[in-house]
Amino acid sequence: MANTIFLGATLRLKYIVGHDEHNEPKFSTKTYQNLNGSHSNVDLLNVAKAMASLSSQPLDSVVKQETTDLS
Known part of the structure; x- marks a missing residue:
């Protein structure tokens, strides 16, 4: 069985900042690093929803990316 060791996590908030000439959405991403486990x-x-409520741009998605050591 593999051992897993949590190394860190990143939270990404993706906002819709407008639309292009083909009415496709344009996005902006804010990244928050060094989250603990x-x-x-x-x-x-x-927390992401609370932070997004402070923005004038609508929130599109929230992504959490974890890094682990597998041994």
Whole structure:
């Protein structure tokens, strides 16, 4: 069985900032690094929604990317 060691996580908030000439959405991404492993996904989503509520741009998606060491 493989051992997993949490190394870090990144949270990305993707906002819709407008539309191009073909009415396709244009996006902007804000990245928050150095998250620790003690936060639940629900907690991170609640924080992301709270941060997005401070923006004038609508939130499109929230992505959490984890890095682990497999040994």
